[in-house]
Amino acid sequence: MKAIITVVGKDKAGIVSGVSTKLAELGLNIDDINQTILDEFFTMMMVVSSEEPKDFTLLRKDLEAIGDGLKVKINIQSAAIFDAMHNL
Secondary structure, three states, rough: EEEEEEEEEEOOOOOHHHHHHHHHHHHEEEEEEEEEEEEEEEEEEEEEEEEOOHHHHHHHHHHHHHHHOOEEEEEEEEEEHHHHHHOO
16 A cells, blocks of 8 residues: 655644654555655645555545644645556
């Protein structure tokens, strides 16, 4: 399973730590990561993967919960969606 995760919100300490800790708890590996500060907003995009299939509904719920705690918006999408778009 491979997915794309985006994180956006007001910049503050602990965002990367909170998100990466949750990903490890969920059994997801960070394959690639890019982050930057745009004006006062933190933005991060990650490619994550797992050897085992994952339920995206449950992942989305867990990530939204950690995002609420960190006061950021976290979104997860299957990488298969992007692969399919480029194969049309």
